[in-house]
Amino acid sequence: MTAQSVFLDRRPAPRRRRAATIVGALALVPLCAWPHGFAGKRFFPSTLAIEDPFVNDEFSLIVAHIKEPGEGDEPPTLATEIEAEYAKTIFPNFAISLGGSYNHLDPDGEEDDRNGPGNLEVGAKYQVFTSPYHEALLAIGLEAEVGGTGDRDAEADEHVTISPALFFGKGLGDLPESLWYVRPFALTGFFGGNVPTEGRTVVLAVGEDGEVEEEIEDNPTTLGWGFTVQYNLNYLESHVRDVGLPAPLDRMVPLVELALETCISDDCDGETAGTVNPGIIWLGKYIQLGIEAQIPLNDRTGDNVGFLAQFHVFVDDLMPSSLGRPIFGQKTHRPSWQVR
Amino acid sequence: MFRHLLFVVALWLWHPGLWAHAFLERAAPAPGSVSSQAPTEIQLAFDSALEHAFCGVRVEDPSGGVVETGEIQHVPSDPNGLSVSIVGLTSGTYKVRWSVVSRDGHQTEGDYRFTLQ
Numbered sequence: 001m002t003a004q005s006v007f008l009d010r011r012p013a014p015r016r017r018r019a020a021t022i023v024g025a026l027a028l029v030p031l032c033a034w035p036h037g038f039a040g041k042r043f044f045p046s047t048l049a050i051e052d053p054f055v056n057d058e059f060s061l062i063v064a065h066i067k068e069p070g071e072g073d074e075p076p077t078l079a080t081e082i083e084a085e086y087a088k089t090i091f092p093n094f095a096i097s098l099g100g101s102y103n104h105l106d107p108d109g110e111e112d113d114r115n116g117p118g119n120l121e122v123g124a125k126y127q128v129f130t131s132p133y134h135e136a137l138l139a140i141g142l143e144a145e146v147g148g149t150g151d152r153d154a155e156a157d158e159h160v161t162i163s164p165a166l167f168f169g170k171g172l173g174d175l176p177e178s179l180w181y182v183r184p185f186a187l188t189g190f191f192g193g194n195v196p197t198e199g200r201t202v203v204l205a206v207g208e209d210g211e212v213e214e215e216i217e218d219n220p221t222t223l224g225w226g227f228t229v230q231y232n233l234n235y236l237e238s239h240v241r242d243v244g245l246p247a248p249l250d251r252m253v254p255l256v257e258l259a260l261e262t263c264i265s266d267d268c269d270g271e272t273a274g275t276v277n278p279g280i281i282w283l284g285k286y287i288q289l290g291i292e293a294q295i296p297l298n299d300r301t302g303d304n305v306g307f308l309a310q311f312h313v314f315v316d317d318l319m320p321s322s323l324g325r326p327i328f329g330q331k332t333h334r335p336s337w338q339v340r
Numbered sequence: 341m342f343r344h345l346l347f348v349v350a351l352w353l354w355h356p357g358l359w360a361h362a363f364l365e366r367a368a369p370a371p372g373s374v375s376s377q378a379p380t381e382i383q384l385a386f387d388s389a390l391e392h393a394f395c396g397v398r399v400e401d402p403s404g405g406v407v408e409t410g411e412i413q414h415v416p417s418d419p420n421g422l423s424v425s426i427v428g429l430t431s432g433t434y435k436v437r438w439s440v441v442s443r444d445g446h447q448t449e450g451d452y453r454f455t456l457q
Contacts (some may be wrong), residue, residue: 038361041450132449177433177453180372238364239452241372285387317361320444 040132041239042171043232044188045281048290048308049259050226051190053137053167055095055127057315057324060085066275066294066306070108076302078106081118089316089326093127097143103154116151125167135171135186140164147197158201159219165192173239184236189227194261196221220265226274230255234283253281257292273300277308288312361446362386362420367436371452378429378456382409382436389419394441397424402432431456 037044037054046052048062062083070076085099101118123143130137143163150156169188196219203215233252237245260274279292290310296302316324368383369375382397392414399407410425422440434456439449 038448041448043363234363237371238367239371239450242367242370243372317444317446320446 039130039135039137039169039171040173042135042173042186042235043283044137044169044171044186045230045232045253045255045283045288045290046310046312047188047228047230047255047257047281048279048292048310049257049275049277049294050188050228051141051165051167053127053139053169053188053190055089055093055125055139056087057089057095058085058087059313059315060087061311063309064294064306065308066296067302067304069299069302075108075110077108080104080106083118085121087123087125088323090328092326092329095125097121097123097125099123101150103151103156105154114153116154117149117156118154119148119150119156120146122146133174135169135173137167137169137188139167141167141192157196157219159196159198161219162195162197163192163224164195165190165224171235173235180240183240184232186230186232187227188230189225191225192223194222194224199265218265218267220263220268223262223264224260225262226257226259228255228257248282251283253283255279255281255292260297271300273298275301275306279308281310286314286318288314361444361448362388362390362440362442363448364438364450365420367452369436369454372454374455374457376457379426381423381425383415383421383423384436384438384440385415385418385421386440386442387420388442388444390422391441391443391445392422394447395422396439397422398437399424399426400435400437401429402434407434429456 037046037052037056039054044052044054046056046058046060062081064081064083065079067076067078081101081103083099083101085097087095087097089095099121103114103116103118105114107114121143123141125139125141127137127139141164143165145157145161145163147157147159147161152158167188167190169186171186173183175183199219201217201219203217205213205215207213231254233245233250233254236243237250255278257277257279258274259277260272262272263269274297275294276297277292277294279290281288281290288310290308290312292308294306294308296304314324318324363386364384365387366383366385369379382399384397392412395412397409397412399409401407407426407429413423413425415421415423432455433453435451435453437449437451439447441447
């Protein structure tokens with residue numbers, strides 16, 4: 001990269017100019033808006049297993065595939081879940097979300113697979129704190145899984161589960177220059193509860209002898225917690241040291257996610273299940289793609305490695321003047337170096 | 341109607357330089373670079389078209405003082421680029437701070453250092 005050559009290969013081709021003219025005519029006068037997932041110069045990608053510490057306009061599709069361990073009379077099951085979520089900012093720091101899933105379950109030793117939708121999930125999140133200089137974010141959220149809206153055959157619960165949570169994100173870009181190779185690192189995480197509105201669910205089932213039997217399922221209260229460690233190669237190239245990474249490496253974020261759930265009900269107090277997920281995210285202009293392995297941490301999570309795949313759309317970039325902006329209000333900022 | 345919608349969506353997705361928040365793609369002097377020749381301008385190239393009227397660049401000397409720079413200049417061949425002239429740099433590590441607004445109104449900012457021997 002030399003002072004003379006930095007712009008030379010950026011001249012738009014004629015076709016590109018025409019497209020710029022057509023789409024440009026649709027553009028409105030710009031209103032300074034802070035885009036999704038930023039704290040100062042730090043961009044936080046949307047992670048696959050751990051909820052993000054910021055609010056945004058986004059559409060996310062996640063495919064999860066893993067063999068779940070057996071429990072009681074139930075055999076191990078190969079589970080595939082396709083989960084979609086749409087989040088919409090109402091105010092600049094407040095968003096609501098609506099999510100749903102479709103599940104495919106293939107239990108060992110059973111001829112028939114089970115398919116069906118999971119329960120609807122509705123949520124709200126408020127981004128409480130943003131420090132551009134320290135690349136720090138803090139958010140609180142509340143999500144509800146609406147029991148009974150999914151298919152019980154596909155393991156959708158009959159009861160409502162309420163999940164309040166605290167989310168955080170911190171980039172290490174404020175470390176001293178001597179630690180330049182550490183500065184592209186960032187951490188995000190969350191800590192929250194999953195509280196069922198009913199402690200037990202009574203299920204009526206037809207037994208082998210043809211008689212109707214009552215089965216009682218416990219609905220434990222659990223703590224959800226986890227964190228991610230990310231290394232943003234785009235941050236390295238743009239804000240720390242241009243090491244000359246070629247595309248698409250210069251848009252990659254290698255990361256490890258740790259997603260855990262600990263039971264706090266009497267009958268399973270302290271039992272923890274979870275996975276550690278090494279993977280990589282590629283950041284595009286309008287979308288990001290991600291893939292991770294799901295490695296069980298203990299027997300309760302099973303002993304088979306699964307995977308997560310993500311297709312994520314930045315709605316605020318795709319439709320910045322309509323769906324991609326808050327309904328009320330607009331964030332306006334001066335650069336962090338002017339407000340320090 | 342569906343075809344028109346598909347066309348607009350395809351146009352959005354295809355054209356890489358018009359919408360979306362701006363990430364720094366290239367800079368001269370480069371982030372983290374060490375050079376013995378003093379630059380006469382700072383060049384920044386982003387991955388999105390810019391609203392130059394809302395962009396800013398500040399250069400800080402090794403003691404944190406602000407170095408005088410020229411006005412933001414368009415790069416005629418590149419709506420994604422900007423430059424500012426700069427003179428009189430002596431040896432030391434300088435910090436370049438930038439803040440830009442892309443055509444869709446999204447603001448991004450950043451900084452990096454370079455060293456002059």
